[in-house]
Amino acid sequence: MYNQDKKLFQIICKDCIDTFEIVVEGISKVHTCRSLGQIRIIMNNDKDFDAQIRPTADENLFFVDINEGVISRIYDLVNSNKEHISPAILDKNNCDPFQSITESPYLLDTVYDLSLQFIFHHEISHYLCGHLEYNEHTNSLLPRARSLKESTIGFYYNKKDVSDESIIRSHYLELEADATSIEWLLDRVVLGCVNREISISLGINEDDDYLKNKSISELPSGSRLLAFRYLLLSVWIVIILIEANRNKKYSEDKKFHPLPSARLHGVLSTMLLWYSNIDEININQSGEMIVSPGEKHRNNMVEFLQLIVKPVARNVINFSDEYSIKGLVSPIEVERSVDGLVEFMREFSRICQRQQPVTNGGKQLERIENIRSEITGILKSVRFFEEML
Numbered sequence: 001m002y003n004q005d006k007k008l009f010q011i012i013c014k015d016c017i018d019t020f021e022i023v024v025e026g027i028s029k030v031h032t033c034r035s036l037g038q039i040r041i042i043m044n045n046d047k048d049f050d051a052q053i054r055p056t057a058d059e060n061l062f063f064v065d066i067n068e069g070v071i072s073r074i075y076d077l078v079n080s081n082k083e084h085i086s087p088a089i090l091d092k093n094n095c096d097p098f099q100s101i102t103e104s105p106y107l108l109d110t111v112y113d114l115s116l117q118f119i120f121h122h123e124i125s126h127y128l129c130g131h132l133e134y135n136e137h138t139n140s141l142l143p144r145a146r147s148l149k150e151s152t153i154g155f156y157y158n159k160k161d162v163s164d165e166s167i168i169r170s171h172y173l174e175l176e177a178d179a180t181s182i183e184w185l186l187d188r189v190v191l192g193c194v195n196r197e198i199s200i201s202l203g204i205n206e207d208d209d210y211l212k213n214k215s216i217s218e219l220p221s222g223s224r225l226l227a228f229r230y231l232l233l234s235v236w237i238v239i240i241l242i243e244a245n246r247n248k249k250y251s252e253d254k255k256f257h258p259l260p261s262a263r264l265h266g267v268l269s270t271m272l273l274w275y276s277n278i279d280e281i282n283i284n285q286s287g288e289m290i291v292s293p294g295e296k297h298r299n300n301m302v303e304f305l306q307l308i309v310k311p312v313a314r315n316v317i318n319f320s321d322e323y324s325i326k327g328l329v330s331p332i333e334v335e336r337s338v339d340g341l342v343e344f345m346r347e348f349s350r351i352c353q354r355q356q357p358v359t360n361g362g363k364q365l366e367r368i369e370n371i372r373s374e375i376t377g378i379l380k381s382v383r384f385f386e387e388m389l
């Protein structure tokens, strides 16, 4: 659909570059303990859903490669699943602020734009978190060969030499880049597109300054809820597309567990912490993250599951077969997506209550979390931000 329209293609490519520049400009404004250097976008004529960040011969210049397949596949997914995307965002069940909201003109644009922003922030987060240096350190790679390509994470060189531990470490880097990207989007970046959409949805004048300079976490309750749904849905869409592509490569070697459900658990955990305003987080010696929610936090956590995750998940499982999440949400074999989703949510609830995981995805997340202190110890000196855990 998208590939047949050359003019549309050009407009969307131009928009993509503009969005990238806005993201880089936003990041440049924040104080970092190392010099950020220059980060440029390179668009590749490749239909695979793939992206990477890589160093260049100039040590102050980095490239983010984005395949055209990233843009076209997000665009096609969003447009071919309109009937599920709209209710995921505007679900009115038990949501008083949304009772008056009808169809919104920028809804699909907003999801598309946020999905792209998530990928850009994810790639740049690999750089800001020191993951390029980490690869150089742990895999004895030459500096020029330390790029992080999404489809082949973990397969750095000869596959026979790749241990299970090295795969878990590369999964850790993915989950950390996701969490950092989400934090950027929630807290540090003013989302013009989302705020415009929310202004319209809530009947506030589009030109009103009320929401213009607010990030998601600063929004008042009704619009904040809407913004969290936008963000979760957009991130979920990217994970579906990126992991479907990666699964093709993993399936050649059954030894490696797929990442998707652990990755989704990680995304939900990060958003849950932010939604519930839980700021007391401690990391124990084995690297486990200890969260101590109070009564108010617990109510917020239930609200997050009911009002954010439920409407989004319920609609994501109805995406057309081409984008089926069967096998992406739950690595266990299930007949129907909905069974996989129920299993996934039960496991997420166990994770929140710090109970033993029972699914492969939950166990994988536990293994990834257990190497947190080892990896963060190595990364400490190469982080761009001091406060990173």
Ligand SMILES: [Zn+2]
Pocket: 122, 123, 126, 148, 150, 173, 174, 177
């Ligand atoms: Zn990545």
